[in-house]
Amino acid sequence: MNTKLISFKNVTVSFWQNDFGVHSIKDLMKHRKQPFSNKIILNDVTFDVERGACMAILGRNGSGKSTLLRTIAGLIKPIKGQITINGTFAPILAIGAGVELELSGYENINLLLSLYGRYKRNSNTIQDIIAFSELSHEQLSMPVKRYSSGMVARLAFSISIANDADILIIDEVLAVGDKGFQQKCMDKIFGIKAEGKTILFVSHFTEEVMKICNTALLLDKGNLIDSGTAEEICNKYMRLFP
Numbered sequence: 001m002n003t004k005l006i007s008f009k010n011v012t013v014s015f016w017q018n019d020f021g022v023h024s025i026k027d028l029m030k031h032r033k034q035p036f037s038n039k040i041i042l043n044d045v046t047f048d049v050e051r052g053a054c055m056a057i058l059g060r061n062g063s064g065k066s067t068l069l070r071t072i073a074g075l076i077k078p079i080k081g082q083i084t085i086n087g088t089f090a091p092i093l094a095i096g097a098g099v100e101l102e103l104s105g106y107e108n109i110n111l112l113l114s115l116y117g118r119y120k121r122n123s124n125t126i127q128d129i130i131a132f133s134e135l136s137h138e139q140l141s142m143p144v145k146r147y148s149s150g151m152v153a154r155l156a157f158s159i160s161i162a163n164d165a166d167i168l169i170i171d172e173v174l175a176v177g178d179k180g181f182q183q184k185c186m187d188k189i190f191g192i193k194a195e196g197k198t199i200l201f202v203s204h205f206t207e208e209v210m211k212i213c214n215t216a217l218l219l220d221k222g223n224l225i226d227s228g229t230a231e232e233i234c235n236k237y238m239r240l241f242p
Contacts, residue, residue, distance in 0.1 A: 004086065005167060005198050006049035006072060011081030013042040013067055013222075041067045042078070043222045051087075051166075054199040056209040056230055058237045059219035065202045068219070069171050072200070087166030087198070092157055105133075105140035105147075105155055112159045125162050132188075133158035134181070150178065157185055167198045186212075206234040 017039050042064045049055055057065045070076045071083065073091040091098075099108050109129055130140065133154045144152060161168070170189070189212060193199060201212055209216065209230055216233035218226040226236060 003051050004048050004084070005051050005053075006086075006200075007082075007084040008045055008047050009082045011042060011045045011071065011078045011083060012040065013064075013071055013076055013078045014038050014040045041222050042071065044081070045222075045224045046081075047217060047224065047227060049167075049198060049200070052196045052198060053215055054193055054201065054213040056213040056216040056233070057200065057202045057219065058204075058206075058209065058216055058233055060241050062221075063219040064222040065219055066171055069169050069200060069202060072167075073169060085167075088163075089167035089169055090160045090163035090165040091169040092160045092171065099144055099152060099156055101145040102143055104143055105135060108144060108155065109140075109159055113162065129158045129162050132161070132184075150181070154181060161188055161192070165197075167200065168192055169200045171202045172204070206238060209234055 015038070017037055045064075045068070057068060059065050067076060069091070071078060072085065073089060074085075098112060100111065103111065109126055113125060113129075133140075135151060135154060139147070139151065144155065147155070168189070186208075189199065189201075193212065199212065201209065203209055213230040216228065216230045217224060218233050218237055220240075226233060
């Protein structure tokens with residue numbers, strides 16, 4: 001069995017950005033200079049994630065953490081480098097990511113489980129999701145666009161953990177919601193960790209990182225500046241960016 005679930009080799013990701021607010025051909029004709037520039041978001045990043053590892057990704061806002069997770073999830077393609085994924089993943093990338101706002105909670109559960117290929121495999125899965133989310137029948141029956149951010153986070157997290165994937169990807173969603181549900185999510189993460197699953201975790205809270213993760217990466221301005229144990233990288237992060 002391959003022990004490396006994720007392998008990044010010299011991966012670079014860039015986005016075109018609009019520097020002068022050009023939104024039409026008329027706007028474009030007003031500017032003699034090139035209005036668009038190519039901004040490097042991840043620069044020549046190389047690392048491996050071993051099977052069963054719990055790895056944190058630390059860095060200030062804008063350092064490339066979320067872009068890194070979205071690249072792993074296949075939502076963003078790099079312009080350079082090689083990415084190898086040897087497993088399935090359940091991404092919890094942002095509040096409401098993957099959730100259709102016009103559909104009800106029930107409809108989103110059915111849709112996402114179908115996409116995961118789990119809808120017909122386990123008849124108890126839907127009830128497990130409902131029970132974990134603690135959303136009422138009335139709440140699950142109405143469109144998600146009427147949900148609070150905490151309710152959306154409950155629904156998205158509950159569906160994602162039902163995926164039973166090899167890799168759980170979590171991007172700062174635990175900061176939303178009441179304390180009771182946050183602790184429930186943390187307990188579930190510890191349970192997934194105890195099963196030997198792989199976790200990628202982004203958080204600005206170093207206490208959470210050191211509780212959950214055993215290794216970590218430190219990003220700054222798209223560059224991977226250090227890697228090591230979670231404690232080492234958390235301490236360096238706090239020294240560099242107090």
